[in-house]
Amino acid sequence: GAGVSQSPSNKVTEKGKDVELRCDPISGHTALYWYRQSLGQGLEFLIYFQGNSAPDKSGLPSDRFSAERTGGSVSTLTIQRTQQEDSAVYLCASSYRPAGGGYNEQFFGPGTRLTVL
Amino acid sequence: QKEVEQDPGPLSVPEGAIVSLNCTYSNSAFQYFMWYRQYSRKGPELLMYTYSSGNKEDGRFTAQVDKSSKYISLFIRDSQPSDSATYLCAMRRNTGNQFYFGTGTSLTVIP
Numbered sequence: 770g771a772g773v774s775q776s777p778s779n780k781v782t783e784k785g786k787d788v789e790l791r792c793d794p795i796s797g798h799t800a801l802y803w804y805r806q807s808l809g810q811g812l813e814f815l816i817y818f819q820g821n822s823a824p825d826k827s828g829l830p831s832d833r834f835s836a837e838r839t840g841g842s843v844s845t846l847t848i849q850r851t852q853q854e855d856s857a858v859y860l861c862a863s864s865y866r867p868a869g870g871g872y873n874e875q876f877f878g879p880g881t882r883l884t885v886l
Numbered sequence: 887q888k889e890v891e892q893d894p895g896p897l898s899v900p901e902g903a904i905v906s907l908n909c910t911y912s913n914s915a916f917q918y919f920m921w922y923r924q925y926s927r928k929g930p931e932l933l934m935y936t937y938s939s940g941n942k943e944d945g946r947f948t949a950q951v952d953k954s955s956k957y958i959s960l961f962i963r964d965s966q967p968s969d970s971a972t973y974l975c976a977m978r979r980n981t982g983n984q985f986y987f988g989t990g991t992s993l994t995v996i997p
Contacts, residue, residue, distance in 0.1 A: 773929070802985075809894060811974065811989035812930070825983045860929055872918050872937065872978075875985065877929030 771795070773878035775861050781884045782851055790846045790881045794863030800873060802864075803836055803846050806880070807857040815859075818844065819866055851885045858882050889913055892975055892988025901997050905962040909975035909988045912956065916977040916986070919951050921960045924972045924990065933960070933973075965995045 774793045782788050794801050803815040814828040818838040829835070833851075838844040848855055862875040892909045899905055907921075917938055922930035934949045936942045936958075942949045948961040958977075962969055972990040 800983075804987075809989060811890075811892070812976075812985075812987035814984050814986075817983040819983065828984070862929070872935060874932055874935070877931065879927070879929050882927075 773861055773863050773876050775859075775878040775881050777881060778879065779882045779884075781886065783886050784853060785850055787847065787849045788851055788883065790848075790859050790883070792844045792846070792861030792863075792878060794842065794844070794861070795876055796842075798863035798865050798876075799841070800864045800866040801838055801844050802862045802875060803844070804860045804862065805830075805857045806860055812860065815846070848883075851883075853885050856883055856885045889986045890975060890977060890988045893991055894989050896992040896994065898994045898996060899965055901965060901967060901995055903965050903995070905965050905969070905993060905995075907960040907962075907973050907975075907991050907993070909958050910956055911958075911977055911986075913977075913979070913986075914953070914956065915979045917980045918978040919949070919958050920976040920978075920985075921947075921949055922974040922976060922987075924974060926971075930974055967995050967997050970994045 776791045799820045801818040804812040816836045817825040833849045836846045858880040860880045862877045864873040864875045866873045890911045920935040921933045924930040939951045939953045946963045950959045974990040975988040976985045
C-alpha cells in the first residue's frame with residue numbers, strides 16, 4: 770500500500786498482559802515515530818527512529834514500554850504488564866528526513882486503539 | 887506548563903462561517919509550525935506548515951505565525967460540513983527530532 774499501516778486496528782487486553790503493536794511505514798522513509806493519543810491529551814511523543822542511528826527513547830513513559838525497528842522498516846511497540854492508564858490510541862508516523870535536517874512531513878497511520886480492562 | 891496550548895473546544899459554526907483556530911507556545915526555539923486535520927478514527931493528515939513567521943495561504947485555509955507573541959492561527963474561510971474534524975497544531979525546532987502537538991480543537995460545521 771501507499772500509506773502507513775498499523776495493526777491491529779483495535780486491541781482489547783486484560784491488565785497485566787503484554788501487547789505488541791505493529792507499524793509498516795511508507796517504503797523509503799528513513800524516520801519513524803510512535804505517539805500516544807489520549808482523550809484531551811493530544812499526541813504524546815514516545816520514540817523516534819532515524820536510519821541506523823540509536824533511537825530517541827526520551828518520550829517512553831516507563832520501562833514497560835519498548836520499541837524496535839527491524840531492517841530499517843517495520844516497527845513494533847511493546848507494552849509489558851499493561852495498566853488501565855495505557856488505554857489510548859497509539860499512532861505511528863513515518864517521514865523522509867533530509868540529510869542535514871530541515872522540515873520533514875510526517876505521514877500518519879490510522880492508529881491502534883488499545884483498551885486495557 | 888505545556889509546551890503547546892490549544893483550546894479543545896468543541897467549536898460549532900454554521901456552514902459558510904469563517905473559523906479561527908489558535909495555539910500558543912512557550913519555546914522560542916520553535917521554527918516549524920504545522921496544522922493537522924484528524925477525522926474520527928483516522929490518523930492526522932498535514933494541512934499546512936510554515937517556517938518561522940508570516941502567513942501562508944492554501945485555498946480556503948490560511949496559517950499565520952506570530953513569533954513575537956508565540957501565537958499561531960489557522961483560518962478556514964467558507965467552512966463546509968466536510969471540514970468537521972479535530973484540528974491539531976504542532977511545532978518543531980530547527981534541529982532535533984520531536985514534534986510538539988497541541989491537544990486539538992474539535993470543529994463541527996453545521997449545514
